[in-house]
Amino acid sequence: MKKLFLLKLNCFKYFSFFTLFLLIVFSADFASAHRVVIFAWMEGNMVFTQSQFSDGRKVSNGLVQVFDFKNNLLLKGKTDPNGDFSFKIPKITALNIVLDAGMGHQGHWKLSEKEIKSSMGENDQKSVPEKNTPRMDITFQKEPLLSTKGENNKTPDSAVLVDKKQLEQMIEKILDKKIHPITRMLSQMQDKGPTVNDIFGGIGYILGLMGVAAYFLSRKKE
Amino acid sequence: MHISEGILSGPVLFSGAALAAAGTAAGLKQLDYDRIAQTGILSAAFFVASLIHVPLGPTSVHLILNGVVGLLLGWGAFPAILVALLLQALFFQFGGLTTLGVNTVVMALPAVICYYLFSPFINKNQTIAIISAYACGFFCVFLSALLVGAALMFTEKNFFEISTMVVAAHLPVMIIEGFITMFCILFLKKVKPSMIVH
Numbered sequence A: 001m002k003k004l005f006l007l008k009l010n011c012f013k014y015f016s017f018f019t020l021f022l023l024i025v026f027s028a029d030f031a032s033a034h035r036v037v038i039f040a041w042m043e044g045n046m047v048f049t050q051s052q053f054s055d056g057r058k059v060s061n062g063l064v065q066v067f068d069f070k071n072n073l074l075l076k077g078k079t080d081p082n083g084d085f086s087f088k089i090p091k092i093t094a095l096n097i098v099l100d101a102g103m104g105h106q107g108h109w110k111l112s113e114k115e116i117k118s119s120m121g122e123n124d125q126k127s128v129p130e131k132n133t134p135r136m137d138i139t140f141q142k143e144p145l146l147s148t149k150g151e152n153n154k155t156p157d158s159a160v161l162v163d164k165k166q167l168e169q170m171i172e173k174i175l176d177k178k179i180h181p182i183t184r185m186l187s188q189m190q191d192k193g194p195t196v197n198d199i200f201g202g203i204g205y206i207l208g209l210m211g212v213a214a215y216f217l218s219r220k221k222e
Numbered sequence B: 001m002h003i004s005e006g007i008l009s010g011p012v013l014f015s016g017a018a019l020a021a022a023g024t025a026a027g028l029k030q031l032d033y034d035r036i037a038q039t040g041i042l043s044a045a046f047f048v049a050s051l052i053h054v055p056l057g058p059t060s061v062h063l064i065l066n067g068v069v070g071l072l073l074g075w076g077a078f079p080a081i082l083v084a085l086l087l088q089a090l091f092f093q094f095g096g097l098t099t100l101g102v103n104t105v106v107m108a109l110p111a112v113i114c115y116y117l118f119s120p121f122i123n124k125n126q127t128i129a130i131i132s133a134y135a136c137g138f139f140c141v142f143l144s145a146l147l148v149g150a151a152l153m154f155t156e157k158n159f160f161e162i163s164t165m166v167v168a169a170h171l172p173v174m175i176i177e178g179f180i181t182m183f184c185i186l187f188l189k190k191v192k193p194s195m196i197v198h
Helices: A002-025 A113-126 A149-154 A164-189 A196-221 B010-030 B033-049 B066-092 B100-122 B126-156 B159-191
Strands: A036-043 A046-053 A063-068 A073-078 A084-088 A095-102 A105-111 A135-139 A159-163 B053-056 B059-062
Touching (some): A036 A105, A046 A063, A046 A105, A073 A084, A159 A164, B010 B126, B066 B126, B066 B159, B126 B159
Antiparallel strands (some): A036 A046, A046 A084, A063 A073, A095 A105, A135 A159, B053 B059
8 A cells, every 4th residue: 555655656756847847848938828819000101000819918929911902912020029010001992900920820900991091191191282272270369379479579460370281180190199098008908808708608508508418318218 | 729710721621620520420429318417517617718827937828628528528529629619719709610610620639539548547546547647638738739730731831840839839738737637537536436437
């Protein structure tokens, strides 16, 4: 009896040594989650993407490929250690952004042509100022923004003309800056993983299927 | 371990689905009234196991448990794993509906193979049972990793490289699964030996 116990103990010892050895040798950072998610948003003519695994880890060095709607490869690149990858919109078309994190893990994000146009529209027209753009007159009665005090005395009623386009661009730029952290937060909230409802729902289905199987087999038995 | 949608080519998906269907049919044929509860419970265990992340150094791994499922169910592993994977795809978006067949084969086929390899030794004396239960959990994940490599080979064209990568990534899982299978079998042998003896 004692011999058997010692043998068992030895057995455990070998197992733990073997295990420890393997753990030390192979504990590098490998990807082994089930699912990757890529989330993309636009700011001006740039597309920002963020990629992460279902357990919240960022995808580092994942291959991101951008296809147009005809499945032609437009560009590709790798994510940085934070799972970020950004690129300039290559052309105005619907984009399909595909992330390949290796070992059969893939995620997609689609951007429609409409979204891209609405994000890019202003930037395109910037370079070609139109002649008949509507001008908006902003008149500063007492404290003109763009004049110094000295000038203020000379021309108390100076009117500053701001191109409507320019104003829109300015607002857009500021908005982008302000919204950036929110978009980033949203992208992180995108993937919350399975909820308790999902888990219990799944177990409920399995129990139900068990019931169905039991029902049919019990009828067979009779 | 779950292969996402849109990676594999048509023939791979089709043959995976055909194999999974055949395995499931065989499993259902063997399923008798007394083993329904066992199959269902193991299916539920498999369904939940993928959510358990074991923190390990800088990363975390998740359990698969196909070794235990195979050892206790034999061919019944196919329907049990198919149902669990279907629900995982629907509820958690792990894997996908088109890759359901391939994923089922990837996880259930090793379970059946390990059942034939190791179940004869489980009823032997304690030491042999411990070793074979550990080996069962270990090799089941190993074979699954090889099958993932084989499935991806047709799209990525380099079996050896992919397989080593997948196997290396799952080494911690193999080790942990080995221990879990070992403790499960030892526990069941003590508490409910009828579950193991076929």
